[in-house]
Amino acid sequence: MIPVAFEYQRATSVDDAIAKLAASGGGKFIAGGHSLVPLMKLRLSEPAQLIDIARIPGLSGIRASGGRIAIGATTTHYEIAASPLLRDQCPMMAEAATEIGDPQVRNRGTIGGSIAHADPAADFPAVVLALDADIVLKGPTGARTVKASAFFRGFYDVDLGAGELITAIQFAPVKSAGYAKLRQRASHYAVVGVAAALEVSGGVIRSARVGLTGATTHAVRLTSLEAALAGKRADAVAAACAGAANDVADVNADLHASADYRKAMIPVFARRAVERALAR
Numbered sequence: 018m019i020p021v022a023f024e025y026q027r028a029t030s031v032d033d034a035i036a037k038l039a040a041s042g043g044g045k046f047i048a049g050g051h052s053l054v055p056l057m058k059l060r061l062s063e064p065a066q067l068i069d070i071a072r073i074p075g076l077s078g079i080r081a082s083g084g085r086i087a088i089g090a091t092t093t094h095y096e097i098a099a100s101p102l103l104r105d106q107c108p109m110m111a112e113a114a115t116e117i118g119d120p121q122v123r124n125r126g127t128i129g130g131s132i133a134h135a136d137p138a139a140d141f142p143a144v145v146l147a148l149d150a151d152i153v154l155k156g157p158t159g160a161r162t163v164k165a166s167a168f169f170r171g172f173y174d175v176d177l178g179a180g181e182l183i184t185a186i187q188f189a190p191v192k193s194a195g196y197a198k199l200r201q202r203a204s205h206y207a208v209v210g211v212a213a214a215l216e217v218s219g220g221v222i223r224s225a226r227v228g229l230t231g232a233t234t235h236a237v238r239l240t241s242l243e244a245a246l247a248g249k250r251a252d253a254v255a256a257a258c259a260g261a262a263n264d265v266a267d268v269n270a271d272l273h274a275s276a277d278y279r280k281a282m283i284p285v286f287a288r289r290a291v292e293r294a295l296a297r
């Protein structure tokens with residue numbers, strides 16, 4: 018399929034991108050293009066202008082400061098997967114990136130694009146929920162920060178105002194964290210994906226944050242599972258995870274998996290994610 022005709026402009030800074038989009042009358046930012054271009058080819062999205070943000074200096078990169086890590090919005094999945102800093106301090110983030118799509122997707126796709134697009138089966142939304150990350154935004158009226166738990170609101174619906182750009186994702190790194198997914202065979206999107214970040218001391222899980230993707234309209238926290246895991250040792254994880262799907266309503270059904278199958282897989286992949294986190 019061929020998209021409708023559009024104009025293309027490359028932004029030179031964040032402010033330039035915001036100004037160009039505001040002046041575009043129906044334009045869209047493009048980063049890696051790996052979600053937007055397929056939609057344009059299907060004519061499900063018909064932007065009059067594309068504002069390319071992929072080469073804005075300083076908008077990509079992974080930096081540690083003051084006990085937190087900031088990942089610039091245009092950092093590619095490959096850069097996240099290969100980052101020595103993330104592999105050391107927050108291996109779940111690198112692990113999840115490694116499992117996205119194929120090498121072409123990982124080389125072009127960006128974390129900002131993934132979070133903004135919020136495909137119900139995307140991997141990073143679950144990961145940023147488990148890390149309790151901040152999504153940093155800038156738009157025509159200024160900058161603001163939104164908690165990941167408030168950012169994902171519904172089916173392809175996020176707290177991103179008109180003309181706003183994600184500039185970074187910030188979080189306190191968690192070493193005892195793991196991501197496990199049942200992937201679609203062709204695309205590698207998550208049929209069910211679970212990210213677990215644990216605070217562990219003396220062999221006991223003191224607290225847990227768990228993000229789920231693939232199973233519902235948008236990525237969500239599994240708060241009942243988080244409560245069930247608190248105070249547990251490794252030998253009690255399987256029992257705690259058995260009820261992981263209990264409070265998940267309206268489970269997705271599509272050609273990849275029925276709702277019942279997805280529901281059955283949530284405890285399985287929750288347990289794998291928690292055990293992976295504990296092993297770290």
Ligand SMILES: Cc1cc2nc3c(=O)[nH]c(=O)nc-3n(C[C@H](O)[C@H](O)[C@H](O)COP(=O)(O)OP(=O)(O)OC[C@H]3O[C@@H](n4cnc5c(N)ncnc54)[C@H](O)[C@@H]3O)c2cc1C
Pocket residue numbers: 045046047048049050051052053054055070090091116117118119122125126127128129130131133134136138139140141181182183184204205206207
């Ligand atoms: C074959 C294939 C397999 C895939 N497999 C997986 C997978 O296994 N797991 C997975 O998670 N994903 C998968 N993806 C999606 C991939 O990760 C995309 O790269 C990602 O979803 C979007 O990132 P992008 O940079 O390509 O965004 P783009 O396609 O450029 O943009 C997507 C949307 O986000 C907006 N946008 C982009 N950047 C910003 C920003 N900084 N601020 C505000 N809005 C922005 C754009 O305007 C657009 O609406 C797959 C894609 C393909 C084509």
